[in-house]
């Protein structure tokens with residue numbers, strides 16, 4: 001997947017500045033940053049700190065980025081795993097990985113645990129679409145639930161998980177004291193696309209007076225990840241032609257290329 005690899009248990013150098021748009025999501029998740037920075041402020045008043053929040057939204061909209069930004073803002077270690085890593089795993093391995101991860105995070109608390117593609121392990125139990133049942137996935141899910149229940153609310157470990165499919169998740173995951181908060185991370189609108197462009201155009205050498213409004217208007221349906229990809233693709237196209245600057249036309253060529261790619265991808269799915 002796209003996730004960058006961080007040294008396990010180190011913080012990230014990503015902050016909210018790197019996350020364009022998503023104002024509502026950032027505002028909601030800011031509270032988690034506050035919990036991690038000064039848990040005592042909450043616990044002194046007898047408040048229970050939430051254990052986890054679920055980031056819900058389409059692919060490439062910045063869920064992983066936002067989770068990393070929480071760790072970066074709070075300057076706490078970031079531990080992550082992806083649900084898809086657990087598919088096809090040998091018996092016992094998934095559950096023991098989950099156990100290890102929680103143990104390490106607790107040792108380094110306050111800390112963030114991020115579980116990407118949680119639907120791969122968190123699908124409702126007993127629903128295997130008619131295929132052979134995947135006991136190891138269920139073991140992993142059960143271990144995750146056990147871990148979440150096993151540590152005190154004020155252990156200083158907060159678990160963020162991301163999914164495109166909150167509807168398929170096991171209801172047990174969403175119960176109080178587990179992922180009882182959902183934060184929506186939506187596709188960017190015109191203005192948000194402009195902000196995302198501004199982030200990803202920063203390292204790129206542009207022709208003078210590049211019209212960012214125009215770029216935003218040319219990219220309806222693009223996610224943040226698509227825009228990041230587009231900016232790089234445009235720079236590659238310009239470099240191939242030995243240009244000194246990336247021009248509007250390079251972006252248009254890159255848009256065509258990416259839309260072509262998206263259409264192909266959709267054809268395979270349908």
Ligand code: ATP
Pocket residue numbers: 001002003018019020021022058059060061062063064065066116162163164196199223224225226228
């Ligand atoms: P998936 O569901 O496919 O895992 P995701 O929602 O976790 O996707 P990210 O992995 O966070 O998406 O996004 C991929 C990349 O796209 C980011 O590393 C970043 O470069 C870019 N990106 C996505 N959303 C934004 C955003 N809101 N602001 C800036 N960059 C973004």
